[in-house]
Amino acid sequence: MxxxxxxxxxxxxxxxxxxxxxxxxxxxxxxxxxxxxxxxxxxxxxxxxxxxxxxxxxxxxxxxxxxxxxxxxxxxxxxxxxxxxxxxxxxxxxxxxxxxxxxxxxxxxxxxxxxxxxxxxxxxxDEDSAGGIMQLELVSILESQTASEAIEAIRIKREEVEDIHNLFVLDNQSRVVGMLPLSKLILADPLTRIRDIMEPCPLFIQADEDQEAVAHKFRRYDVVSAPVVDAKGRLMGRITIDDVMEIMQDEAQEDIARMAGISGEDEMFLSRDSFKMSRMRLPWLLVNLGGGLVSGWLLWHFKMRLADALFLLAFIPVIMAMAGNVGVQSATIVVRGFAVGQINMDNIRAILFKEIRVALIMGVVCGLTAGTVAFFWHHNPYLGLVVGLAMTSAISAASILGTLAPALFKLLNVDPAISSGPVVATLNDIMGLLIYFGISTIFYTLLVQ
Amino acid sequence: MxxxxxxxxxxxxxxxxxxxxxxxxxxxxxxxxxxxxxxxxxxxxxxxxxxxxxxxxxxxxxxxxxxxxxxxxxxxxxxxxxxxxxxxxxxxxxxxxxxxxxxxxxxxxxxxxxxxxxxxxxxxxDEDSAGGIMQLELVSILESQTASEAIEAIRIKREEVEDIHNLFVLDNQSRVVGMLPLSKLILADPLTRIRDIMEPCPLFIQADEDQEAVAHKFRRYDVVSAPVVDAKGRLMGRITIDDVMEIMQDEAQEDIARMAGISGEDEMFLSRDSFKMSRMRLPWLLVNLGGGLVSGWLLWHFKMRLADALFLLAFIPVIMAMAGNVGVQSATIVVRGFAVGQINMDNIRAILFKEIRVALIMGVVCGLTAGTVAFFWHHNPYLGLVVGLAMTSAISAASILGTLAPALFKLLNVDPAISSGPVVATLNDIMGLLIYFGISTIFYTLLVQ
The missing domain is CATH 1.25.60.10 (MgtE N-terminal domain-like)
Structure with a gap:
């Protein structure tokens, strides 16, 4: 190479x-x-x-x-x-x-x-729809024709059509009624009627279907080509598996790029133009910048409290980091669940409750750990309590936000993948700080006594 | 449904x-x-x-x-x-x-x-190797045989072999010398020799090849099945495209799960067992917890400086968030570049220099923005300078670490995907804080005058 x-x-x-x-x-x-x-x-x-x-x-x-x-x-x-x-x-x-x-x-x-x-x-x-990826070159045959006529149809089309694996079988109104794999045609008696050897078509694709849905169907039914049909079931074109592999690669790439706050995923590796690359990455960084400044403003707002209980300062990074991270975990699970079809609007409630249970378990483990560290480090049992409680609450809140954000984006017809990226992470940072300051304020007199 | x-x-x-x-x-x-x-x-x-x-x-x-x-x-x-x-x-x-x-x-x-x-x-x-996904059921034919003998071979095997799209053509020592698509066989004269109608085999797979490499080859050569051969080129089995689609899905899933700090990606959506789910997510959270506590310890260490220049406090979250985010962007680009084969050990130096250029551009934009905000907010030009410089340096350092970490993990034979996750993000948080404190210390007398 x-x-x-x-x-x-x-x-x-x-x-x-x-x-x-x-x-x-x-x-x-x-x-x-x-x-x-x-x-x-x-x-x-x-x-x-x-x-x-x-x-x-x-x-x-x-x-x-x-x-x-x-x-x-x-x-x-x-x-x-x-x-x-x-x-x-x-x-x-x-x-x-x-x-x-x-x-x-x-x-x-x-x-x-x-x-x-x-x-x-x-x-x-639309280039992301089934119509945008289908090709018009294909071999079709009427169900009333014979095997030898099917072979003749292949002969006529062989220059024009690449990769023939199946013939599409039509009735006399051009509606797709079955598929005929070549492995079956090759063994058939020349006079057999196509309708007697064809197989049912496991999937039909509408021209306006989203390409991600097309990829799901190909994966589910393990086919190498599939017919695109109009509202009446008439054959319009075909989609082949090499296109579907590209789609799968692109969709995963898109999700991954969005998780990292990068737009324009196709140029992500190849562009040598530093200014172009910066433009692909800066927008999300600036969102983050704004979020970070809001967090800073909250800290500033809380500064008089901090001045008297400076040990509170030491736990700000850990609360923010944990809330951000748990939120990204939850959002990633929901986003990918939507993408692979395991999560949908029907089971999102059940997923949310599961997430809350998981977050509580993780929150208690991390809260106990951080609380114990806080207690032994600064010899203040109330600090341990505040840190532990804040950690548990921040983790739970972040996981709820991380689960609901993708569902909300989906309802708004925005790609849910952005919610495992910087936006939700930043919101979680801010929410984590608010929870920490809120709980510190409640216990303030005990903390500084 | x-x-x-x-x-x-x-x-x-x-x-x-x-x-x-x-x-x-x-x-x-x-x-x-x-x-x-x-x-x-x-x-x-x-x-x-x-x-x-x-x-x-x-x-x-x-x-x-x-x-x-x-x-x-x-x-x-x-x-x-x-x-x-x-x-x-x-x-x-x-x-x-x-x-x-x-x-x-x-x-x-x-x-x-x-x-x-x-x-x-x-x-x-190994279940992730070509040998682990190949099947032994296939149809092969000698190059010296005829088209009608090939059809007979299909007839014999049709019960046992699913999805026959190509025959593998062998010489008299069982070495693969070509492939024969059924679309070509079906049009051939029954007495034609296979060697006269076969096509060259665009790819050979070794049994010990990693499944990700297999998926790359399928994508590159647009085939629906490929031969697995031994060291002497003799046919051992075949891999079909439905297996390759599963691999592509799994590999993308694995990268995405690792980016979010989740292990055990297959159970990510389906397990209802909250304790199991927590175990899949907690390890990375605890890494994060440790990193967050180190950041807190740094803050604590720096507390006396902060007490006299509390406005420095307000920019800690934004420096940490930006360094973390840029590091994840760089790591993601390199990790995916490795995964799709666009980045390799030969061009990693060029990628690193590009990343540094991009980071400098983004660093200057974000540094100027944050520095300006700092200046107008606290009316202290030196604060503006410190924040701007720290931001630019932290972003550049994070991007270098984000680029080198995946390359290092790859050299150590650890999956580079973990470097777009919590580990590198945490290291970047800490590095960002150190840079901020370092620069604040240099300019300290100017800042508090």
Missing amino acids: QNLLNTIKDQLETGKLNELSAMAADMHPADLAHAMESLTDQEKRDVFQALDPKTATEVVVELSEYSRDQVLEGLHPNKLAEIVDELPSDEATDIIAELPTDQAREVLSRLDEEDSDEVRALLIY | QNLLNTIKDQLETGKLNELSAMAADMHPADLAHAMESLTDQEKRDVFQALDPKTATEVVVELSEYSRDQVLEGLHPNKLAEIVDELPSDEATDIIAELPTDQAREVLSRLDEEDSDEVRALLIY
């Missing part, structure tokens, strides 16, 4: 672009694309320019979205049209959708009518 | 187990398994007991690992053997591997010799 990268860089530096092009044509396009991800943006463009049209087309679908944008930027519309023309409809649409309007129109006008109609038809769907 | 769940609960309560069994036999096993995940552990066992053997076998592979353990616990060895007997070799091995040694031996002794030999052969592999 490192060798390949060095070879490519060497060929670029010494201008041996013909050698580069010849080497690229002999490689698996996925390997070349993988190596390209480690180049600078300018190097990616130079390599891509050197590729012959066929290799360029194979490589472009393997690149990350970020690198694809880099290599296609400023490419001549003719060359772009040549690439788009060769791609399956879903990939073609993805590329056109990313282009500036003028460039997109240019490229569309250079495609043949059938291709440009297909792309236009797919462009209307 | 909710209706199905209510129906099942109702049938359990009123003891209509025959109805339950009949309904279950008519459903897609994946749907029943999905509904069962929302039941209590005892209800899961009751439903499972009511299923006929065939349905039980189909359902058991669809259950989560956690629920599967629940329903198989205490099942009679005969019934268990009946289920295991029907499963593909990889699933059978997974189940046997989870059983206590005595029970496993009992079940193995009840299988026929071929099945038990297969399971024993697979049991030697």
